[in-house]
Amino acid sequence: MQTTQQNFEYAASIESTDVVKISAKNKLFINGQFVAPSSNKYFASINPATEEKLSEIAEANHKDVDKAVKAARKAYTQTWSKISGKERGRYLFKIARLIQERAREFAVLETLDNGKPIRESRDVDIPLVAAHFFYYAGWADKLHYAVPGCGQSSGLSGRQKAPSPLGVIGQIIPWNFPLLMAAWKIAPALACGNTLVLKPAESTSLSCLLLAEILQEAGLPDGVVNIVTGAGETGAALVAHEGVNKISFTGSTEVGRLILKSVANTNKKLTLELGGKSAHIIYEDAAQDQAIEGVINGIFFNQGHVCCAGSRLLLEESIAEVFVDKLKARMEKLRVGNPLDKNTDIGAINSLTEHQKIKKLIDTGKTEDGEFFEPSRFALPTKGYFHKPCFFNKVSSAFTLSRVEVFGPVLTISTFRTAQEAINKANDTPYGLAAGVWSEKGSKIHKTAQGLKAGVIWANTYNKFDPSSPFGGYNESGWGREGGRHGLLPYLAV
Amino acid sequence: MRRLNNSNLKIAKTIKLFIGGEFQRTESGRSAAVYIHEKSKAKDRAKDRVKKTYANVCLASRKDLRNAVSAAQAAQPGWQNKSAYNRGQILYRMAEMTEAKREEFVEILKVTRGLSKTSAEKSVSQAIEAFVYYAGFADKFQQIMGSVNPVSGPHHNVTSTEAVGLVGLICDKKFDLAAVVAQIAAIITTGNALVSLLPFEGSVLLAPLAEVFATSDLPKGVINLLSGNTEELYPQFGSHMEIQSLSCQLRDKKNLGELRTMAAANMKRIIPPVKNLQSLEHLMSFVEFKTVWHPVGY
Numbered sequence: 001m002q003t004t005q006q007n008f009e010y011a012a013s014i015e016s017t018d019v020v021k022i023s024a025k026n027k028l029f030i031n032g033q034f035v036a037p038s039s040n041k042y043f044a045s046i047n048p049a050t051e052e053k054l055s056e057i058a059e060a061n062h063k064d065v066d067k068a069v070k071a072a073r074k075a076y077t078q079t080w081s082k083i084s085g086k087e088r089g090r091y092l093f094k095i096a097r098l099i100q101e102r103a104r105e106f107a108v109l110e111t112l113d114n115g116k117p118i119r120e121s122r123d124v125d126i127p128l129v130a131a132h133f134f135y136y137a138g139w140a141d142k143l144h145y146a147v148p149g150c151g152q153s154s155g156l157s158g159r160q161k162a163p164s165p166l167g168v169i170g171q172i173i174p175w176n177f178p179l180l181m182a183a184w185k186i187a188p189a190l191a192c193g194n195t196l197v198l199k200p201a202e203s204t205s206l207s208c209l210l211l212a213e214i215l216q217e218a219g220l221p222d223g224v225v226n227i228v229t230g231a232g233e234t235g236a237a238l239v240a241h242e243g244v245n246k247i248s249f250t251g252s253t254e255v256g257r258l259i260l261k262s263v264a265n266t267n268k269k270l271t272l273e274l275g276g277k278s279a280h281i282i283y284e285d286a287a288q289d290q291a292i293e294g295v296i297n298g299i300f301f302n303q304g305h306v307c308c309a310g311s312r313l314l315l316e317e318s319i320a321e322v323f324v325d326k327l328k329a330r331m332e333k334l335r336v337g338n339p340l341d342k343n344t345d346i347g348a349i350n351s352l353t354e355h356q357k358i359k360k361l362i363d364t365g366k367t368e369d370g371e372f373f374e375p376s377r378f379a380l381p382t383k384g385y386f387h388k389p390c391f392f393n394k395v396s397s398a399f400t401l402s403r404v405e406v407f408g409p410v411l412t413i414s415t416f417r418t419a420q421e422a423i424n425k426a427n428d429t430p431y432g433l434a435a436g437v438w439s440e441k442g443s444k445i446h447k448t449a450q451g452l453k454a455g456v457i458w459a460n461t462y463n464k465f466d467p468s469s470p471f472g473g474y475n476e477s478g479w480g481r482e483g484g485r486h487g488l489l490p491y492l493a494v
Numbered sequence: 495m496r497r498l499n500n501s502n503l504k505i506a507k508t509i510k511l512f513i514g515g516e517f518q519r520t521e522s523g524r525s526a527a528v529y530i531h532e533k534s535k536a537k538d539r540a541k542d543r544v545k546k547t548y549a550n551v552c553l554a555s556r557k558d559l560r561n562a563v564s565a566a567q568a569a570q571p572g573w574q575n576k577s578a579y580n581r582g583q584i585l586y587r588m589a590e591m592t593e594a595k596r597e598e599f600v601e602i603l604k605v606t607r608g609l610s611k612t613s614a615e616k617s618v619s620q621a622i623e624a625f626v627y628y629a630g631f632a633d634k635f636q637q638i639m640g641s642v643n644p645v646s647g648p649h650h651n652v653t654s655t656e657a658v659g660l661v662g663l664i665c666d667k668k669f670d671l672a673a674v675v676a677q678i679a680a681i682i683t684t685g686n687a688l689v690s691l692l693p694f695e696g697s698v699l700l701a702p703l704a705e706v707f708a709t710s711d712l713p714k715g716v717i718n719l720l721s722g723n724t725e726e727l728y729p730q731f732g733s734h735m736e737i738q739s740l741s742c743q744l745r746d747k748k749n750l751g752e753l754r755t756m757a758a759a760n761m762k763r764i765i766p767p768v769k770n771l772q773s774l775e776h777l778m779s780f781v782e783f784k785t786v787w788h789p790v791g792y
Binding site: 131147148149253256257258260261263264265272274430445449453454455456457458459460461464466468469470471472474475476477478479481484485486489494 | 638639641643644645646647649651653658659738747748751752754755757758759760761763773774775778782783784785786787788789
């Protein structure tokens with residue numbers, strides 16, 4: 001008798017978009033109001049999963065940026081620096097609650113605009129956004145405890161004075177975690193008593209503008225947070241503005257260099273969270289099945305659009321073959337497609353530009369070195385910017401994709417024989433953002449973690465984030481930390 | 495035989511560079527004379543109208559800087575991996591060795607910098623204090639600056655301090671011994687290796703300072719001292735791709751701006767002139783924070 005192959009595919013489980021209302025035109029958020037851009041120019045925001053236009057976004061030029069910075073300055077001098085830390089904290093607590101209450105709306109909007117799976121926006125991005133506001137809310141009236149030795153003013157008799165804020169902060173954030181990056185920047189800056197002008201990435205402005213509505217609802221004083229939408233030119237205008245005391249930027253190392261040069265001859269302070277090419281080390285004594293999940297999460301989480309993605313897999317030679325086979329089998333099971341489907345593992349690449357960049361780098365890789373693999377079991381949707389997860393096995397350290405940040409679902413794999421070789425290979429990069437290490441032997445984990453030149457080390461786990469945990473890199477991965485007590489330092493005059 | 499005792503034939507030392515724990519002449523073969531300071535009451539000076547040479551100092555070149563960077567790079571991991579207690583002991587030893595050479599330091603400050611005996615003595619005492627201050631900090635700043643982070647979920651999460659790696663130090667042209675010592679001490683306390691450029695004005699002090707470092711059980715290459723022309727060499731520090739952090743004590747904003755521009759090539763950290771030389775804030779400029787996550791479970 002002939003047996004028929006049973007198909008046990010998941011049925012689609014699509015998250016409803018009813019909860020979200022997107023206005024056709026989105027204005028700038030300056031001085032507590034939504035205002036039209038002075039140029040009257042708008043640009044389109046695309047849903048990368050369907051290639052359809054979601055909405056139009058205002059393009060801020062230098063005049064709008066000037067208005068925003070002035071509004072922030074006024075708010076700083078007239079209200080925000082006058083009120084107590086306790087009051088600032090109250091606003092932040094309230095914002096956190098309002099975000100939680102509208103969490104699903106934020107999650108769906110983020111997925112529509114960014115292309116990330118609803119599972120991630122719902123379970124990772126938005127809960128962390130609320131958590132960041134909650135965490136920093138509590139710091140606002142405790143800043144004198146944040147920096148040992150910096151808060152003392154009058155010895156034993158007097159009260160401790162908190163270190164002072166910097167003034168007006170210009171913040172520029174990327175498109176990979178739009179609202180989460182906004183929360184990382186806004187919450188500590190406000191807790192420390194600064195006011196700010198935020199520029200979201202041009203392809204993902206919508207969730208930040210929805211946050212602006214929350215800020216209005218929370219009654220945050222006008223001008224404390226201003227949001228100017230636009231592309232590179234808007235960002236450049238913000239960086240160059242004389243009224244800004246500090247620039248905090250998350251994005252590529254390339255743009256980070258331009259920003260550094262732009263502010264080099266000014267008194268502006270600078271925090272930079274830049275690129276990475278993080279190594280993921282698997283020792284032969286690792287719990288292999290867990291490590292497979294860690295590697296998958298390390299590189300394919302958020303389509304690999306993660307600055308700390310574990311994009312260089314280093315396998316101990318003795319397990320390499322078996323591990324790669326397991327990885328292939330696991331990758332065949334990944335579900336790439338509609339980001340609104342609750343079963344989707346990998347959503348859409350955020351924009352056509354990024355999609356083309358990834359494809360081009362893969363083409364370069366194919367001409368150079370290594371054994372290319374991508375799953376063959378499934379096909380990609382015909383519409384939208386989708387890309388299969390893939391890897392290049394048996395690559396050398398000089399391989400282009402082992403050196404350049406791809407910012408997509410592309411892994412490189414090479415092997416090592418000794419722990420020292422693993423550490424040397426991991427550190428063989430100008431970056432130093434993150435690294436992963438898997439072993440069941442405690443002392444080996446500690447020794448490896450000590451040797452790795454990176455700001456975040458995930459041992460027997462990967463891509464975990466928390467508002468209390470400092471994040472940031474060594475060397476060309478940037479300056480400063482975000483998150484935790486250490487994340488206050490960039491926003492205080494220490 | 496009488497002529498040999500004549501003060502005209504007193505042996506004037508040539509001050510060499512201190513690279514990789516060795517006293518080396520500059521590869522460039524360039525040197526310059528440091529004269530006895532006009533305010534100095536040294537007897538020799540009074541007799542003559544012409545400037546009197548006190549010593550010859552090396553004018554380091556770009557290649558000397560590169561050699562010093564190589565030496566520092568080689569030494570850094572070993573220094574960082576020494577126990578914090580041991581680093582503290584070595585810093586304290588530097589204080590002891592400086593005390594032992596007090597007269598020499600005072601003499602040089604008087605004769606080449608024109609300081610009075612009182613202020614020269616004070617300067618040396620402050621330098622010794624700076625060594626002692628940071629000796630005592632070597633095994634404490636980690637506890638103050640690190641943290642155990644209460645993340646949501648079953649993870650152990652710890653933030654600890656680590657050396658930045660290779661730090662450059664460009665000293666203020668208005669050479670202040672105590673300030674320079676505080677800067678050097680702060681930089682090495684956290685486990686960094688150092689290449690420092692002493693301005694011509696203070697370059698005679700390179701000799702006793704290097705002798706202090708060479709006799710304090712400090713591993714070779716952790717501290718490297720160059721003397722030379724600041725204007726010529728600071729851009730070489732700024733553009734060097736292996737220097738990860740650069741403390742610029744030059745007061746001119748133009749210098750700082752130029753260095754910040756050059757820093758973009760490798761995103762090196764640029765540390766502007768410090769206010770409080772003996773402080774936690776000063777140390778904080780020379781650490782990186784590393785956060786390690788590990789699951790908690792059976």
